[in-house]
Amino acid sequence: MSEKPTHDSTEVSRRKLLRTAATAAGAAAVLGAGVTTASAKMAQKAVGYQDTPKDDKTCDICSNWRPPNGCATVDGEIAAKGWCRIFVLKR
Numbered sequence: 001m002s003e004k005p006t007h008d009s010t011e012v013s014r015r016k017l018l019r020t021a022a023t024a025a026g027a028a029a030v031l032g033a034g035v036t037t038a039s040a041k042m043a044q045k046a047v048g049y050q051d052t053p054k055d056d057k058t059c060d061i062c063s064n065w066r067p068p069n070g071c072a073t074v075d076g077e078i079a080a081k082g083w084c085r086i087f088v089l090k091r
């Protein structure tokens with residue numbers, strides 16, 4: 001009399017697939033956390049932000065400006081007539 005296997009190949013394959021999916025989901029979560037950290041904005045102090053212009057340069061003519069009071073790369077509230085060291089003139 002032959003012994004019957006406790007799991008057929010279909011069940012084993014499904015379990016293997018689920019394990020692989022769980023591993024991929026975990027990796028995606030780790031990578032997602034990395035992206036969040038990498039996309040964090042810089043502190044105003046780190047870029048020498050000031051809420052007044054520098055010569056004729058102001059935030060509202062910078063390519064990083066995000067009206068009404070934001071910046072794509074610098075954290076916190078940003079004044080339209082402010083400035084910082086990473087200013088890039090809008091084209």
Ligand code: SF4
Pocket residue numbers: 049058059060062063064065066070071072073074078082083084085086087088
């Ligand atoms: S100068 Fe540009 S980069 Fe700097 S805070 Fe203003 S908008 Fe952001």
